[in-house]
Amino acid sequence: MARLNALNVERAKELIGHYPRPKSATIPLCHLAQEQDGFVTQEAMTHVAELVGCTPAEVYGTASFYEMFKFQSVGKYLVGVCTNISCMILGGDELLEHAEKKLGVRTGSTTSDGLFTLEEMECLAACTEAPCLQVNYRYRERVTHDQFDQLVDELRAGKHTNEIPAHGTVARVRQSIPSDRRASKDVF
Amino acid sequence: MSGEAVGAEAPKKTTLTVTVDGRAFEANPGELLIAAAERQGTYVPRFCWHPRMREVGMCRMCLIEVDGPRGPALLPACMLPVTEGMIVHTKSDTVKKAQDGVLEFLLINHPLDCPVCDKGGECPLQDQTLTFGPGETRFVEEKRHYEKPIAISELVYLDRERCILCDRCTRFSKEVAGDPLISFVSRGNLTEVNTFPEDPFSSYFSGNVVQICPVGALTAKPYRFAARPWDLDQVESTCTTCAVGCRVVMQSSGDRITRYQGVDSSAVNWGWLCDKGRFDFESTSAPDRLTHPQMRSAKGAALEKVTWYDAMSAAASALRGVSPERIGVLGGSRLTNEAAYAWAKLTKGVLRTDNVDAQMADGLSAEEWLGLPPATIDDLETASAVLVMAPDLKEQLPILFLRLRDAAVNHNVAVFELGPKATGISSIARHGLFHRPGEAAAAIRALLGAAAGTPLADHNIAGIEADALTAAGAALKAELGKGNGKFVVIFGRPNLAESAAATSEALAVLAARPETTFLPALRRSNLRGALELGLAPGVMPGRVSLADSRAWFAGRWPAMPEAKGKDTNAILHAAAHGEIDVVILLGCDPVADVPDHQVKEALAAIKTVIAVDTLPNATTPFADIVLPAAGYGEVNGTTTNLEGRVTRLAAKISAPGTARPDWMIAVELASHLGTEFGVESADQLTAEIGRTARSYLGLTVALASGDGVLMPLTQGADDDSAPAPPALLRLVPTTVTTAAPSPDAYSLRLVVSHVMYGHATMVAASASLAKLIVTTTLQLHPGEVERHALREGGLVKIVNQAGATVTLALRANPSVPRGTAFIAAGPEAAQLIENGAGVTKIRLEGAP
Amino acid sequence: MPQTTKMITSRFDQPDSFTLSGYERTGGYRALRKALAMEPAAVIEEVKAATLLGRGGAGFPCGTKWGFLPPTVFPRYLVVNGDESEPGTYKDRLLMELDPHQLIEGVLICSWAIKAKQAFLYCRGEMALAQERLAQALNDAYAAGYIGKNIMGTGWDLDVVLHWGAGAYIVGEETALIESLEGNRGMPRLKPPFFPASKGLYMQPTVVNNVETLANLPWIVNNGASAFTAIGDPKAPGTRMFALSGHVNRPGVYEVDFGTTTFREMFEDPSLGGGIRNGGKVKAFIPGGASAPWFFEEHLDMALHPGPVGAAGSMLGSGAIVVFDETTDMVKAAWRIVKFFAKESCGKCSPCREGTNWLEKIYRRILDGHGRPEDIDLLMDVADNISPGLAWPPRQTTICPLGPSAASPIMSSVRRFRHEYEAYVNRGGGAT
Numbered sequence A: 001m002a003r004l005n006a007l008n009v010e011r012a013k014e015l016i017g018h019y020p021r022p023k024s025a026t027i028p029l030c031h032l033a034q035e036q037d038g039f040v041t042q043e044a045m046t047h048v049a050e051l052v053g054c055t056p057a058e059v060y061g062t063a064s065f066y067e068m069f070k071f072q073s074v075g076k077y078l079v080g081v082c083t084n085i086s087c088m089i090l091g092g093d094e095l096l097e098h099a100e101k102k103l104g105v106r107t108g109s110t111t112s113d114g115l116f117t118l119e120e121m122e123c124l125a126a127c128t129e130a131p132c133l134q135v136n137y138r139y140r141e142r143v144t145h146d147q148f149d150q151l152v153d154e155l156r157a158g159k160h161t162n163e164i165p166a167h168g169t170v171a172r173v174r175q176s177i178p179s180d181r182r183a184s185k186d187v188f
Numbered sequence B: 001m002s003g004e005a006v007g008a009e010a011p012k013k014t015t016l017t018v019t020v021d022g023r024a025f026e027a028n029p030g031e032l033l034i035a036a037a038e039r040q041g042t043y044v045p046r047f048c049w050h051p052r053m054r055e056v057g058m059c060r061m062c063l064i065e066v067d068g069p070r071g072p073a074l075l076p077a078c079m080l081p082v083t084e085g086m087i088v089h090t091k092s093d094t095v096k097k098a099q100d101g102v103l104e105f106l107l108i109n110h111p112l113d114c115p116v117c118d119k120g121g122e123c124p125l126q127d128q129t130l131t132f133g134p135g136e137t138r139f140v141e142e143k144r145h146y147e148k149p150i151a152i153s154e155l156v157y158l159d160r161e162r163c164i165l166c167d168r169c170t171r172f173s174k175e176v177a178g179d180p181l182i183s184f185v186s187r188g189n190l191t192e193v194n195t196f197p198e199d200p201f202s203s204y205f206s207g208n209v210v211q212i213c214p215v216g217a218l219t220a221k222p223y224r225f226a227a228r229p230w231d232l233d234q235v236e237s238t239c240t241t242c243a244v245g246c247r248v249v250m251q252s253s254g255d256r257i258t259r260y261q262g263v264d265s266s267a268v269n270w271g272w273l274c275d276k277g278r279f280d281f282e283s284t285s286a287p288d289r290l291t292h293p294q295m296r297s298a299k300g301a302a303l304e305k306v307t308w309y310d311a312m313s314a315a316a317s318a319l320r321g322v323s324p325e326r327i328g329v330l331g332g333s334r335l336t337n338e339a340a341y342a343w344a345k346l347t348k349g350v351l352r353t354d355n356v357d358a359q360m361a362d363g364l365s366a367e368e369w370l371g372l373p374p375a376t377i378d379d380l381e382t383a384s385a386v387l388v389m390a391p392d393l394k395e396q397l398p399i400l401f402l403r404l405r406d407a408a409v410n411h412n413v414a415v416f417e418l419g420p421k422a423t424g425i426s427s428i429a430r431h432g433l434f435h436r437p438g439e440a441a442a443a444i445r446a447l448l449g450a451a452a453g454t455p456l457a458d459h460n461i462a463g464i465e466a467d468a469l470t471a472a473g474a475a476l477k478a479e480l481g482k483g484n485g486k487f488v489v490i491f492g493r494p495n496l497a498e499s500a501a502a503t504s505e506a507l508a509v510l511a512a513r514p515e516t517t518f519l520p521a522l523r524r525s526n527l528r529g530a531l532e533l534g535l536a537p538g539v540m541p542g543r544v545s546l547a548d549s550r551a552w553f554a555g556r557w558p559a560m561p562e563a564k565g566k567d568t569n570a571i572l573h574a575a576a577h578g579e580i581d582v583v584i585l586l587g588c589d590p591v592a593d594v595p596d597h598q599v600k601e602a603l604a605a606i607k608t609v610i611a612v613d614t615l616p617n618a619t620t621p622f623a624d625i626v627l628p629a630a631g632y633g634e635v636n637g638t639t640t641n642l643e644g645r646v647t648r649l650a651a652k653i654s655a656p657g658t659a660r661p662d663w664m665i666a667v668e669l670a671s672h673l674g675t676e677f678g679v680e681s682a683d684q685l686t687a688e689i690g691r692t693a694r695s696y697l698g699l700t701v702a703l704a705s706g707d708g709v710l711m712p713l714t715q716g717a718d719d720d721s722a723p724a725p726p727a728l729l730r731l732v733p734t735t736v737t738t739a740a741p742s743p744d745a746y747s748l749r750l751v752v753s754h755v756m757y758g759h760a761t762m763v764a765a766s767a768s769l770a771k772l773i774v775t776t777t778l779q780l781h782p783g784e785v786e787r788h789a790l791r792e793g794g795l796v797k798i799v800n801q802a803g804a805t806v807t808l809a810l811r812a813n814p815s816v817p818r819g820t821a822f823i824a825a826g827p828e829a830a831q832l833i834e835n836g837a838g839v840t841k842i843r844l845e846g847a848p
Numbered sequence C: 001m002p003q004t005t006k007m008i009t010s011r012f013d014q015p016d017s018f019t020l021s022g023y024e025r026t027g028g029y030r031a032l033r034k035a036l037a038m039e040p041a042a043v044i045e046e047v048k049a050a051t052l053l054g055r056g057g058a059g060f061p062c063g064t065k066w067g068f069l070p071p072t073v074f075p076r077y078l079v080v081n082g083d084e085s086e087p088g089t090y091k092d093r094l095l096m097e098l099d100p101h102q103l104i105e106g107v108l109i110c111s112w113a114i115k116a117k118q119a120f121l122y123c124r125g126e127m128a129l130a131q132e133r134l135a136q137a138l139n140d141a142y143a144a145g146y147i148g149k150n151i152m153g154t155g156w157d158l159d160v161v162l163h164w165g166a167g168a169y170i171v172g173e174e175t176a177l178i179e180s181l182e183g184n185r186g187m188p189r190l191k192p193p194f195f196p197a198s199k200g201l202y203m204q205p206t207v208v209n210n211v212e213t214l215a216n217l218p219w220i221v222n223n224g225a226s227a228f229t230a231i232g233d234p235k236a237p238g239t240r241m242f243a244l245s246g247h248v249n250r251p252g253v254y255e256v257d258f259g260t261t262t263f264r265e266m267f268e269d270p271s272l273g274g275g276i277r278n279g280g281k282v283k284a285f286i287p288g289g290a291s292a293p294w295f296f297e298e299h300l301d302m303a304l305h306p307g308p309v310g311a312a313g314s315m316l317g318s319g320a321i322v323v324f325d326e327t328t329d330m331v332k333a334a335w336r337i338v339k340f341f342a343k344e345s346c347g348k349c350s351p352c353r354e355g356t357n358w359l360e361k362i363y364r365r366i367l368d369g370h371g372r373p374e375d376i377d378l379l380m381d382v383a384d385n386i387s388p389g390l391a392w393p394p395r396q397t398t399i400c401p402l403g404p405s406a407a408s409p410i411m412s413s414v415r416r417f418r419h420e421y422e423a424y425v426n427r428g429g430g431a432t
């Protein structure tokens, strides 16, 4: 559990450079921290504060506003089942209940092997594909109970690792703005 | 039509008309409706809005209706700037329902523990509920629960169940104090105020959040359960913990001071107080207060309780027949204006000595700086540029720091800092120029030269890179070319371990520029009053010189000193040589405060030391006669803040034992010496000051009330007295040029300056603050730590150029420039300082 | 037969729709070249003439909004709202995943028109694939010279920065989006004074536009405003993407001509909803996202047009239609939406923070069988204290419309299905 490592400090500096003001990079930097450690550690928040020029309390204030940031470790796979209106009326609640049974944990908890954390999600923007869920923010749509079981079994068996990175990594493609292509900052 | 109305255009209308609840009135453009309405008597309920902070409009309590093209709209009065013809309803049914609704929402999760809440009885939420609130609660669900009060700092508790999330404390910490160490955490209904884990809200201003919390969510440890608001009796007064002069209300319960609250004085503190000023009330009831006169039968014997009569007789006989130049009077900055005047009259007018100094050899020559063109605190806000060459304002004059911060952050005033090390203001300064100790004058010359476009002679001047000086000079020139060109210099002694000469000289250089005005960064409470009223060598009451005022005082005072006397340094020096027989200490502690390691020897050589004080201190063992004085909160009178503003001090509680007001002690001692002053109250002395002291002519108790009055008055002083009043002191530019001591690779130059929770009698005597006193460390730049192969936290033996040694733990501090060492002022630092020397050089020896 | 023009979803079936080559091959970046040859003011005029209504929810005319920027204040910014989180809404994600270059080209055109030098693309945090596709597309567009320094040799520079959130519905509200982009808690600012056009990102003039809104720009520039207004209804021209979810046979995202298609067609047309599931009937439907008051049978023949929908007391919002058949438990449906708003309240305004949570607790009590008869009116009155008068358009005691949105499902369901509430309250113990 640590501060950002050297590679992530480099990435952090590049991200900070994308914005007119360093503090704008707070959320991207917290994502980096979560990608590194699986959750946002206190040390990382202190480090982010140093990098963007504010206090750790401000970083924590910002980060804790957002659902995706975790401040304690979670499973390798965060399974989020949508129960919002479109999914609810097509079996979202039942799917979540089934997931609890299959994984053997209550919503909000992590399996004892540390592999899965189950969450109830708000609308995921896949309403026409209800009921749906995400595993580490990768979609599974019109999910039947059998399909859910199969997905869990496959993840347990180490499948899908190409498509679904461990919790913390969201996008695997990073934007990089080549220095010779950056816009000059003078007024239009 | 008669008369050509040449140029008589219709005057431009500067106000506009608003109608609130059918009543039309004038308001100022840009003003918020909530403030305008309140001014004309319509109070719109509110929780989150605070007149000294940016509006957020989030509690929604202040909803009112404004007529618009699509009918009346519900809008928050706190975020609504008035506009011409605006029609507002604050009592319509819709408004009433909305406000009732908001109140109900705020109450559903608020515990109904008013009877045990510190805020009970003075709680806006409680008041609103009683005035406007719905009766029965319709909320049958369970309330939000949190772990009971958590300590968010050494001084403040937070009870999150009571919090209504108005953002006042969090806004204060970020916007006003600049210490965003508390924040909203989590979201929505789970939102709470909190610190970062294990990172407390250790702000010098933390007590303000307790005062502005509209409910009892934030409470002060020193006040918790101390009293119920309805038991409290209160008066307005002025804080004298430092020289800013913040307005306060002093509350007491059962003849004990229980709390200070800031009063919104627009010229000074805007309602804010620093924690030191807010919480040192505990010292008024300190168990070791001096309550009775005491004397020693002989040097070395113990102090014994005596009667006032015996103590006074002894003091008088010690003084009687002593030639004036063998008497010295030190201190006086803790006194009221009235007491300072009475003591000046006793010492100069009766004892005829001019060996009087209210400064503890840690200031600049009063004769010099009292004559500088003055600036006010308010001037900071409108200045084109501010130069700070003073001790750390955040540590020593916290509310002046807040005002300067506001000027820089909210009014975009360019602040330039010049000193031996970075300070609390460095973060708001546009340019920080950190010079080698003892070389301030060279740095100023270079800066002003750079501003005038003179190329700099060297790559490095006084330890500052020429590039930095050139950039700062260019910026200074540019800023002064903008706006009104007002240039305010805040000055003081940033380093007690060097002579004042370099700073004096720097001031003279700055004063040569006519538009420059000066604000003294005086640390001690009424130092300005004491100096203006004559407790300085060469100065007579009213900021006039001894030489110029003989005719004026001839008919007014019994006598006057024959010649200009000695300052603190010289008095102690003379004492050490057996040239002083009697010293009177007026609420001062030379052992702790005079930055010199030979003070004790000097005091020991004096025949009779008479100490007038409220609490014993490090110098008390040297006193032969100790006279107990009534302290803060126990005396009436006036005080003068660093800008020259005179405000009232009020007595709220009685002095312990037989302690008496300082002015009364002076009057009685004069009487024992055969001179009657003929005054029986502080008010009479105020009146005498108003008639006698040139810079205070026209002062009355009434003028000093409320926000007080800036002295000297520009008009209204009665001038029919003959002879004509003496001229105010004027700056005499110094011509001495201090030679810059040569840098030396083996030693470090010492910087010594006071910190907020350092050695101070009042802090030590206030239980809650005493816990915050920091251990004195030797602070070095991390690079120096490395260069000396030292270890952070380890003990280091420090040796000065004269061979004196002190051992302190080491702390790395990047704000200390390389080549210098910082030690907070106190007995340890005093051990190392050579008061006569230009700079103090030290060498380090590893762990002993 | 409903009119369906494929304007912004034209590449969705193409396997390489998200690549630069796939985009260029199908006419991509031609509009940019054309726009750059025009004066910025002329581009604004063209978009104004097209009457492109914002697709983010409020439906404000896009060109008019751009015109609000104070003419002499720079820098100014474009912020793309890709936070799509309104329950029922599903279109921006598709546009970002399947045709990122079309969006980027829209961003470029808008930035040129409003004279911005930096644009921020704020993508919802939970959309990993969209973020990856956008990042790749931006990297490719930079490399190809469409973004960055001296774009297509015109001397104009623009940086487009991809930023993604971290889970908070409220951040879709434009001022909260700006706060979030500044690195703060996503709590809305009060309008006025903080209209983004004058005091937006870093207190500079800022345009916030929805993904779908911007995705229309290449087509408009390529084909002209009059071609655009020729499609759909003159007052609501062009097409719109609707996410049709719930109890229809063919839930899906459909691009249809704006203002002409009716709800009935939407639900029943074989190429669209294909009828109510199990041959059932519509009990109620949400015409424009969770914030919108519900519609019923009697609204079925109304066109999907902001005019009549607004007049009837609801909105098309973000193009999210949720259909409830007769089997739906209306109390539970209302509760689920209220629960959403309670959970997503940013916590700034006391009526929203406390009120929505109170409402949710009352619902839970009713559903758990502990409801009291007076709770039904209490729900309405608490909602009334968040949205006075429970009217349309809503009034609010809050800063932003999130809190008042919670009133929509309550007033819709209580007014229409009070008996279902009463049944819960009278039955006691246990739901359904």
Ligand SMILES: Cc1cc2nc3c(=O)[nH]c(=O)nc-3n(C[C@H](O)[C@H](O)[C@H](O)COP(=O)(O)O)c2cc1C
Pocket: C053, C054, C055, C056, C057, C058, C059, C060, C062, C081, C082, C083, C084, C085, C086, C169, C170, C171, C172, C173, C174, C175, C208, C209, C210, C211, C213, C214, C400, C401, C402
């Ligand atoms: C609570 C709330 C949530 C919103 N969420 C979104 C959203 O997810 N995406 C969006 O584009 N607009 C959203 N909006 C609307 C935006 O505030 C804004 O009107 C819109 O982005 C403007 O873009 P447009 O003019 O192109 O429609 C939301 C508004 C509110 C009040």
Ligand code: SF4
Pocket: C170, C187, C188, C344, C345, C346, C347, C348, C349, C350, C352, C353, C398, C399, C400, C401, C402, C403, C404
């Ligand atoms: S209405 Fe709710 S979401 Fe909107 S600003 Fe207020 S508290 Fe936040």
Ligand code: FES
Pocket: B045, B046, B047, B048, B049, B056, B057, B058, B059, B060, B061, B062, B063, B076, B077, B078, B079
């Ligand atoms: S006082 Fe206006 S919203 Fe709080």
